[in-house]
Amino acid sequence: MIKRKSLEEYKRGVLDGNRVVLSQAITLVESNLESDSELAGKLVQELLPHSGKSIRIGITGVPGVGKSTFIEAFGSLLLEKGKKVAVLAVDPSSQKTKGSILGDKTRMEKLALDKRAFIRPSPSGSTLGGVSAKTREAMLICEAAGFDVILVETVGVGQSEVAVKGMVDFFLLLMLAGAGDELQGIKKGIMEMADTLLIHKADGDNLPAAKRAKSTYSNALHLFPLGENSWAPKVLVGSSQTGDGLSEVWEAIQVFQDQMIRSGWFEKNRADQRLTWLHESVHAILGKLFYTHPEVKIMLQKGEIEVQKGIKSPMTFARELTKLFFS
Amino acid sequence: MIKRKSLEEYKRGVLDGNRVVLSQAITLVESNLESDSELAGKLVQELLPHSGKSIRIGITGVPGVGKSTFIEAFGSLLLEKGKKVAVLAVDPSSQKTKGSILGDKTRMEKLALDKRAFIRPSPSGSTLGGVSAKTREAMLICEAAGFDVILVETVGVGQSEVAVKGMVDFFLLLMLAGAGDELQGIKKGIMEMADTLLIHKADGDNLPAAKRAKSTYSNALHLFPLGENSWAPKVLVGSSQTGDGLSEVWEAIQVFQDQMIRSGWFEKNRADQRLTWLHESVHAILGKLFYTHPEVKIMLQKGEIEVQKGIKSPMTFARELTKLFFS
16 A cells, blocks of 8 residues: 555645645556546646646657757757746656656756656556546646646647547657658647647758758748648747747747737637546547456457458447346 | 338349439438338348448548548549449538538539449438448448449547447548638547548648648557557648649559558457447437436426536436336
């Protein structure tokens, strides 16, 4: 039995901005222990009225694009502007690679040492759904602790971008210029999700190529439909080495936020995200019970290959499985 | 009690290519009656080994882009080439508008009268999931009846594109050239889903603008990442009035199919789609039972608004609801 604080102790500590308690509170919501889930649920519920007063920024890009150095430089800039910055991560692969992103805090030395910043590596969790649910709750807790900018990092190569897009207000895609690098490893569909595209490492010899990439992408993005919020994605260039262009990223985010608050989309989007979160949670719970049901598991294992091969009807097999589940 | 045929009668009729029985078989799988679902499931299972030998083509585009005239002209071209063509639709709105697409067969006079073609309007069904599941089964039945090209039409303004993308081999987006029309009404994300983009109504005065649009979009699409199948989307121009460019669409589809069969992606994609269909069906069945549960419904109705407003924790509420469901 792990020693836990009382609900009141967690709540008081988080609201006081106590970093040790904040960490422990996030550990509590990240816990996979059944015995923790009730307390965790109550804590999130208690902190909910104190959450929401931040701008939530998703940051993605393929490995090598410089996400960690960007977050270090951009986060430091925000601290100078008087912001309190929390950095979270969604990376369902991190359990295998033992923290492929944010695991190495030394890459964010300045941020890690600063009391106005808080860095939390990706939680371990067996499924993307589990990881992203925990990240959402960690985000709310950080907000209750007074952090007013939440940066959520993810790797631009998989499904986790969709999950992050669903929990943030603004989505930033980092890219590299030149020689086909722009496309290297980025997953189809992610470009159209971005609210702003930053051509990163735009310094030294890279600068001319970065500027060309900026104009090429600006032209191309005009051909793509706008989202529901009518925001036309921006293309910017920047360097985390020189610091050039980072202020422009923050300006773009502020312009975005202003416009979205005025149009009502900001609050509408968050309300939609909360509702989606509810239904995703229901699905996740039902799915977990279903797929861990011993007899269902055996039947599924046997039939899945036949479904893949087109021998068994997916719909009919689904009916058989659910009948078994409820019997 | 509706009079139904026997399993053997449906099966024999479909495999013989009897159009009346084919229609009745599709009506059976589209039925919302619990009493039909067992027979429908058996029929699909029996026909499964005879299905799959077609190319499945999704066609989308906003209202006004000329989907019906395209399908009429393109379908007629395929008949001339000796193909048997079935046209299906996924349109979750059709129940309200009484068949907004394909409802009016008179717009496809030639196809509707030809024995080598089969046109089926969108089934009525309360949810997109329901509609798309029925369309998948209708597709399999048409294949078993000997149709070797399946055209699945959808409107380019909503979620149904994702559903159609998930059931076809090839996805075609119809667009218009000029004056911002390109973007009018298309939903974000759909451009990146397309395997080929056809600038439609490229005739008369429209032709120069269509050709310009072709080159602009070709350039832009190069900047976007390729999908898992490494297919570089084509941009074509065409007119269903003059017939120009329609052969090129068919050629592109054939080149695509050849490449994908050789790379192994064609069969892999279908295997993935079948597995996804299985898990979507499980989710749909669990979801239906959950959301129609009387006590859950009442609790959900009360709490949903509090979740949207950020007063109630989505995760905690989901736990409460599922606890009630299983109690």
